[in-house]
Amino acid sequence: MSNEIILVGAGHMGYAMLEGWLGAEILKPEQVVVVEPAEALRDRVEEHGCAAVSSAADLGDDLKPQIIVLAIKPQMMNDILPDYKRFGAAETTFLSVAAGTSIATIEGHTGPSPVIRVMPNTPSAIGEGMLGVFANERVSDETMQFVDQLLVTSGDVVHVEREEQIDAITAISGSGPGYVFHFIEALTEAAKAVGFEEDTALLLAKQTIYGSACLAMESENSPTELRKQVTSPNGTTAAALAVLMEGDAMTKLVTRAVTAARDRAVELGK
Numbered sequence: 001m002s003n004e005i006i007l008v009g010a011g012h013m014g015y016a017m018l019e020g021w022l023g024a025e026i027l028k029p030e031q032v033v034v035v036e037p038a039e040a041l042r043d044r045v046e047e048h049g050c051a052a053v054s055s056a057a058d059l060g061d062d063l064k065p066q067i068i069v070l071a072i073k074p075q076m077m078n079d080i081l082p083d084y085k086r087f088g089a090a091e092t093t094f095l096s097v098a099a100g101t102s103i104a105t106i107e108g109h110t111g112p113s114p115v116i117r118v119m120p121n122t123p124s125a126i127g128e129g130m131l132g133v134f135a136n137e138r139v140s141d142e143t144m145q146f147v148d149q150l151l152v153t154s155g156d157v158v159h160v161e162r163e164e165q166i167d168a169i170t171a172i173s174g175s176g177p178g179y180v181f182h183f184i185e186a187l188t189e190a191a192k193a194v195g196f197e198e199d200t201a202l203l204l205a206k207q208t209i210y211g212s213a214c215l216a217m218e219s220e221n222s223p224t225e226l227r228k229q230v231t232s233p234n235g236t237t238a239a240a241l242a243v244l245m246e247g248d249a250m251t252k253l254v255t256r257a258v259t260a261a262r263d264r265a266v267e268l269g270k
């Protein structure tokens, strides 16, 4: 079996994953062909030694890829997928990272095909991603093993049993970095409000989130226990948490946000 991969879209997500795969030497540059209309983004992948073309029409007639990675916007799927119909109903597996787009939508264009949905996140760019995976029954064990090998170079991988769980993963870990970056923004603004310059405020916020995330990963204690260890009775943390936890405010707000993201993923799939 060949390991040839066509990567459709080398934007934020497509490029982040490609860098991980090449960096971990799971793939050699000559095994990947990238389809990307933006010239600057083609140049970027060509610097890694990958071939890059601007449209599917420029792909060779004799190409028989093992995997086509779809890293394009969900709103573009219906326009772009017909260009890949010729690879459908063959040995090619379609791997989509698009939010919302269902396997049924993809097979609507390609015909019955092996399809894997992966929901990565942007920390995949530095190998610290969280990735959810769902594969249809047409995906062979051999291809799934190979794809898992690729995906672990981007971070932690969980397989889910039902396709709709990918929408829920999208709302937690797919979009999650956006929530965390917003919390960094908020903490930075708060640091400025209590008197720090921008640079120091940003450092205080980023290192606090980074250190806390590392401790949560490394410690055997739960986040609840770790929170209690920070919180002296009648102390400073207690004063702040009284604001954030009043009426479960933070949990309710985050749950509303996650539900909105999950609902949007469902909507994008329609």
Ligand SMILES: NC(=O)c1ccc[n+]([C@@H]2O[C@H](COP(=O)([O-])OP(=O)(O)OC[C@H]3O[C@@H](n4cnc5c(N)ncnc54)[C@H](O)[C@@H]3O)[C@@H](O)[C@H]2O)c1
Residues within 6 Å of the ligand: 008, 009, 010, 011, 012, 013, 014, 035, 036, 037, 038, 041, 055, 056, 071, 072, 073, 074, 076, 080, 097, 098, 099, 119, 120, 121, 122, 174, 175
């Ligand atoms: N960015 C994230 O955090 C994230 C996380 C998980 C999943 N995703 C999913 O990844 C997908 C891509 O998102 P992104 O953030 O990388 O967007 P992006 O805009 O950075 O990348 C999309 C790329 O597709 C290219 N493109 C447009 N038309 C094309 C065509 N006809 N053929 C090939 N390429 C074409 C664009 O030039 C662009 O570089 C989306 O479906 C999104 O839901 C994104």
